[in-house]
Amino acid sequence: xxxxxxxxxxxxxxxxxxxxxxxxxxxxxxxxxxxxxxxxxxxxxxxxxxxxxxxxxxxxxxxxxxxxxxxxxxxxxxxxxxxxxxxxxxxxxxxxxxxxxxxxxxxxxxxxxxxxxxxxxxxxxxxxxxxxxxxxxxxxxxxxxxxxxxxxxxxxxxxxxxxxxxxxxxxxxxxxxxxxxxxxxxxxxxxxxxxxxxxxxxxxxxxxxxxxxxxxxxxxxxxxxxxxxxxxxxxxxxxxxxxxxxxxxxxxxxxxxxxxxxxxxxxxxxxxxxxxxxxxxxxxxxxxxxxxxxxxxxxxxxxxxxxxxxxxxxxxxxxxxxxxxxxxxxxxxxxxxxxxxxxxxxxxxxxxxxxxxxxxxxxxxxxxxxxxxxxxxxxxxxxxxxxxxxxxx
Amino acid sequence: xxxxxxxxxxxxxxxxxxxxxxxxxxxxxxxxxxxxxxxxxxxxxxxxxxxxxxxxxxxxxxxxxxxxxxxxxxxxxxxxxxxxxxxxxxxxxxxxxxxxxxxxxxxxxxxxxxxxxxxxxxxxxxx
Numbered sequence: 001x002x003x004x005x006x007x008x009x010x011x012x013x014x015x016x017x018x019x020x021x022x023x024x025x026x027x028x029x030x031x032x033x034x035x036x037x038x039x040x041x042x043x044x045x046x047x048x049x050x051x052x053x054x055x056x057x058x059x060x061x062x063x064x065x066x067x068x069x070x071x072x073x074x075x076x077x078x079x080x081x082x083x084x085x086x087x088x089x090x091x092x093x094x095x096x097x098x099x100x101x102x103x104x105x106x107x108x109x110x111x112x113x114x115x116x117x118x119x120x121x122x123x124x125x126x127x128x129x130x131x132x133x134x135x136x137x138x139x140x141x142x143x144x145x146x147x148x149x150x151x152x153x154x155x156x157x158x159x160x161x162x163x164x165x166x167x168x169x170x171x172x173x174x175x176x177x178x179x180x181x182x183x184x185x186x187x188x189x190x191x192x193x194x195x196x197x198x199x200x201x202x203x204x205x206x207x208x209x210x211x212x213x214x215x216x217x218x219x220x221x222x223x224x225x226x227x228x229x230x231x232x233x234x235x236x237x238x239x240x241x242x243x244x245x246x247x248x249x250x251x252x253x254x255x256x257x258x259x260x261x262x263x264x265x266x267x268x269x270x271x272x273x274x275x276x277x278x279x280x281x282x283x284x285x286x287x288x289x290x291x292x293x294x295x296x297x298x299x300x301x302x303x304x305x306x307x308x309x310x311x312x313x314x315x316x317x318x319x320x321x322x323x324x325x326x327x328x329x330x331x332x333x334x335x336x337x338x339x340x341x342x343x344x345x346x347x348x349x350x351x352x353x354x355x356x357x358x359x360x361x362x363x364x365x366x367x368x369x370x371x372x373x374x375x376x377x378x379x380x381x382x383x384x385x386x387x388x389x390x391x392x393x
Numbered sequence: 394x395x396x397x398x399x400x401x402x403x404x405x406x407x408x409x410x411x412x413x414x415x416x417x418x419x420x421x422x423x424x425x426x427x428x429x430x431x432x433x434x435x436x437x438x439x440x441x442x443x444x445x446x447x448x449x450x451x452x453x454x455x456x457x458x459x460x461x462x463x464x465x466x467x468x469x470x471x472x473x474x475x476x477x478x479x480x481x482x483x484x485x486x487x488x489x490x491x492x493x494x495x496x497x498x499x500x501x502x503x504x505x506x507x508x509x510x511x512x513x514x515x516x517x518x519x520x
């Protein structure tokens with residue numbers, strides 16, 4: 001499935017709104033802002049867009065026609081429309097779906113847009129085992145799940161790499177300090193001691209391990225490389241590999257609940273890209289919890305099992321470092337705009353590869369890996385593990 | 394005392410909750426594959442075979458444990474965990490009577506909370 005290797009698909013623009021805690025705004029209003037920005041940067045008009053990929057919004061859950069309503073409200077008329085409900089994997093999933101749709105001839109230029117305002121209004125309602133076999137038995141939300149995963153990890157490897165988690169927390173926070181679009185409440189300096197002393201939420205998960213929900217929107221514009229060149233675009237980003245895995249190990253053959261679909265999608269995406277882990281210039285892992293970053297480093301193949309902590313401590317993961325991670329703060333330090341959260345690190349990776357990193361620009365940005373995590377499953381790991389590899393043109 | 398709203402049985406889970414009312418933890422058993430599953434699902438995860446209901450013995454091994462709000466009316470710290478039943482499936486539930494040293498790998502046994510509005514919720518405690 002190396003359908004992207006020929007580099008005939010290009011991302012020509014990215015945009016995101018300021019992330020705001022309890023903005024009082026609607027997802028639709030945020031979507032309008034980000035669409036205008038993205039089109040402006042691409043030098044395109046609405047009439048030039050013939051494809052639209054969106055994600056669900058917690059703040060609009062219950063509306064069975066959300067994507068249609070957004071298209072109508074924003075003035076997009078499309079020959080291909082897609083709603084992706086893979087949670088935090090939706091944003092990168094949409095890049096791959098847009099590429100496939102373009103290659104299949106459905107459309108030529110796609111806006112992949114995600115907007116959500118869950119800190120202003122959350123209408124989501126997860127039915128199924130969550131309300132029947134989760135909530136009545138003490139389930140209190142994602143921090144508890146990551147507390148359980150961390151407990152299993154610590155048992156397997158004789159403890160958690162606290163120092164590495166602290167290093168990650170600080171490195172990402174330093175990115176947020178340079179990111180005017182990060183949530184203002186998170187744009188305060190953080191020390192490793194702050195992390196290590198932060199309040200325990202679900203042992204061993206601390207307050208500063210967790211994302212904070214906020215409101216925001218982000219978008220990328222995907223088209224053919226040929227059209228990008230016709231438009232006079234000189235800097236573009238090619239998606240060169242994408243893999244996703246949903247419902248890893250459905251028959252529960254593996255008792256180690258720390259293992260996820262990244263053990264499949266990570267190596268697969270690297271093979272599709274013709275790359276080894278050491279070829280990746282910058283890493284943009286989905287970060288709803290810091291421990292998820294370590295698990296991905298290990299399961300994608302950057303570090304051996306149990307070696308994620310040593311990997312982080314063994315190199316500079318900051319903006320000026322040899323292996324930058326989540327340079328705009330990640331969701332942990334910029335904020336998680338609900339189901340648009342998967343776009344936070346995607347937009348930063350694209351901006352870096354386009355040379356639009358501003359104060360945060362990394363020196364070596366020939367390629368980047370962006371990941372997505374979607375949903376939590378019953379008594380095990382997360383549901384979707386998605387990996388996108390990008391290359392600068 | 395339940396944490397939140399009591400479960401509402403569905404057409405798929407009705408037999409499980411009927412078993413719970415009797416104090417039996419019912420697993421869906423796929424005789425063709427020789428394996429059991431939990432939570433209740435409309436089809437087998439293992440084969441295209443039929444599903445029967447079979448009571449679990451209640452023994453299992455703790456895979457993970459973390460903190461939770463204390464359970465009202467029950468002494469001890471609030472803990473939840475994931476237990477792998479001896480029959481194979483994993484179960485998420487409250488962990489009662491957990492000492493500070495309780496860690497993954499511990500042997501556990503199923504227990505039942507006081508019925509509430511006719512519904513009995515399960516939990517685990519060290520075996």
